[in-house]
Amino acid sequence: MADTIAFGTASAAPGQKSFGVLAIGNLADGTPIEIPVVVANGGREGPRLFVQAGVHGKELNPIEVMRRVVTDLDPARLAGVFVGVLIANPLSFEARDRKAPYDQEDMNRVWPGKPDGTISQRMAYAIYEGGVKGADALVDLHTGYSTMLTHSVFGEGDARSEALARVFGTEVLLMEEHDEDWQRARFAGKLRNTAVADGIPAITPELGGHSKFEEERIGAGVVGVTNVMKHLGMLEGEIVRPARQYVVRNHLTRVSVDTGGLFLATVQPGDEVRAGDQLGILYSPRDFGQVATVTSPNDAVVLSIAENPVLHTGDSAAMLGKKGEEFSAG
Numbered sequence: 001m002a003d004t005i006a007f008g009t010a011s012a013a014p015g016q017k018s019f020g021v022l023a024i025g026n027l028a029d030g031t032p033i034e035i036p037v038v039v040a041n042g043g044r045e046g047p048r049l050f051v052q053a054g055v056h057g058k059e060l061n062p063i064e065v066m067r068r069v070v071t072d073l074d075p076a077r078l079a080g081v082f083v084g085v086l087i088a089n090p091l092s093f094e095a096r097d098r099k100a101p102y103d104q105e106d107m108n109r110v111w112p113g114k115p116d117g118t119i120s121q122r123m124a125y126a127i128y129e130g131g132v133k134g135a136d137a138l139v140d141l142h143t144g145y146s147t148m149l150t151h152s153v154f155g156e157g158d159a160r161s162e163a164l165a166r167v168f169g170t171e172v173l174l175m176e177e178h179d180e181d182w183q184r185a186r187f188a189g190k191l192r193n194t195a196v197a198d199g200i201p202a203i204t205p206e207l208g209g210h211s212k213f214e215e216e217r218i219g220a221g222v223v224g225v226t227n228v229m230k231h232l233g234m235l236e237g238e239i240v241r242p243a244r245q246y247v248v249r250n251h252l253t254r255v256s257v258d259t260g261g262l263f264l265a266t267v268q269p270g271d272e273v274r275a276g277d278q279l280g281i282l283y284s285p286r287d288f289g290q291v292a293t294v295t296s297p298n299d300a301v302v303l304s305i306a307e308n309p310v311l312h313t314g315d316s317a318a319m320l321g322k323k324g325e326e327f328s329a330g
């Protein structure tokens with residue numbers, strides 16, 4: 001029989017579910033900094049799945065995904081162990097911001113963290129040591145922008161993570177290429193890439209939307225996490241996937257503007273465009289004259305449109321991906 005599983009103050013014997021916290025330290029006034037976590041310990045042996053929400057504090061749909069998944073999870077019917085982090089970065093959550101206000105660090109660039117580092121590094125370290133190590137699979141739930149297509153990210157050349165992305169079941173899968181941009185963006189410090197380097201297959205579902213709950217995106221996350229548990233043999237039941245899924249390459253193809261203005265998009269996330277096609281226009285608020293046409297540099301799928309249409313020179317109007325393999329589920 002499996003042992004009791006502890007993560008922070010959460011402690012679950014086989015067949016039990018337990019909520020708890022990871023104690024990280026405290027604010028200047030003494031308020032404790034605590035990360036809420038959960039462990040569901042199955043009544044049967046099986047793999048260990050790590051699922052995280054809330055590393056970026058504005059991204060709320062994943063927290064609601066976790067509430068629904070964890071509420072429905074009956075440990076007596078579970079094989080293996082579900083380890084969940086409910087709000088990985090409570091400081092950025094309180095600030096309603098992407099980053100913790102005290103170190104202005106993106107917590108998803110500092111994995112696996114440091115025990116004696118900045119507050120973001122310490123939070124990452126506690127989660128990684130206590131929850132991620134020993135996992136057989138990892139799902140790091142994010143939302144990206146409100147104008148972003150729901151998709152799941154996996155690294156190029158990583159078949160095990162790609163398999164997870166496929167069963168998670170978003171229509172769009174994004175293959176992250178490890179190029180120069182990847183290095184510059186410190187993507188090696190993402191939780192997903194750190195876990196993969198440690199031999200744990202991992203995906204980043206970008207459900208889309210932030211700072212509010214959106215039912216369709218929450219639903220995609222609940223189906224996705226449940227699908228992953230079925231795929232791993234932790235739960236019984238059919239995996240639910242769309243009829244058509246396709247891979248998009250190039251995570252970082254941003255279309256930046258040379259002229260400032262207000263961006264009026266003429267395409268939607270999910271649209272396919274050809275090189276030279278118009279993505280939208282920029283106009284001046286001084287006389288409403290059009291100052292530029294924004295076009296696609298290549299054949300692409302539109303992944304997201306600038307959330308805020310107020311663009312200065314150098315800002316990004318849209319993110320594009322190159323369409324790759326298309327396949328049907330099954």
Ligand SMILES: [Zn+2]
Pocket residue numbers: 055056059142143144
């Ligand atoms: Zn995020």
